[in-house]
Amino acid sequence: MKILKAILAGFAGAAALNILHETVRRFDADAPRVDLVGEEALTRSMNSLNLEAPTGKNLYVATLAGDIVSNTIYYSAIGMAGSKNVYLKGALAGLTAGLGAIKLPKEMGLDDEPVTKTDKTKLLTVTWYLIGGLVTAAVVDQFKKK
Numbered sequence: 001m002k003i004l005k006a007i008l009a010g011f012a013g014a015a016a017l018n019i020l021h022e023t024v025r026r027f028d029a030d031a032p033r034v035d036l037v038g039e040e041a042l043t044r045s046m047n048s049l050n051l052e053a054p055t056g057k058n059l060y061v062a063t064l065a066g067d068i069v070s071n072t073i074y075y076s077a078i079g080m081a082g083s084k085n086v087y088l089k090g091a092l093a094g095l096t097a098g099l100g101a102i103k104l105p106k107e108m109g110l111d112d113e114p115v116t117k118t119d120k121t122k123l124l125t126v127t128w129y130l131i132g133g134l135v136t137a138a139v140v141d142q143f144k145k146k
Contacts, residue, residue: 005143006079007072013090013136014071018064020128032125033114037105038063044110071097075136083144086137094133098126 025031039059046053054062074097078090102122105112115125 003076003080006076006140009079009136009139009143010072010074010076011068012139013075013078013094013132013134014068016135017071017128017132018068020131022064024124030118030120030124032101032121032128034067034101034125034128035060035063036114037101037110037112038067040110041105041108042066071132075132078133078136079140079143083140086140086144087134090133090135090137090140091130092133093136094130095126097133098129101125101129 021032021034025033025035042059042063043053053059075090075093078086078093081089102112102115102125105115114121116122
């Protein structure tokens with residue numbers, strides 16, 4: 001699969017993930033807040049480089065942009081991995097990312113509470129990343145049919 005198509009498919013998965021996250025968190029107190037983990041990570045990273053981290057809306061936008069770019073790159077690997085079992089690859093990539101999202105923040109010295117607050121929060125976190133992987137796989141599948 002051409003790199004551009006893999007990137008477009010990865011972007012579709014990243015967009016689906018972020019749309020779910022941003023929509024549900026406004027209505028459900030138990031929804032994952034990956035944005036808060038990202039904001040903390042960006043602020044700490046910039047501070048460690050003696051750079052002034054953005055604040056307020058600028059911090060939110062920078063974190064969201066970074067999240068979309070990094071998830072696009074991650075999910076693009078599904079399209080680069082060949083055409084066999086694309087949905088299995090998408091599901092495995094999504095599950096891996098979701099489990100990482102709930103396990104890695106604490107290991108990185110970040111507050112994991114926004115993604116581990118309740119069992120429901122953990123389940124939704126993994127589910128959102130799984131959906132992102134499956135959306136990516138569906139787009140890859142459609143590209144391969146054309």
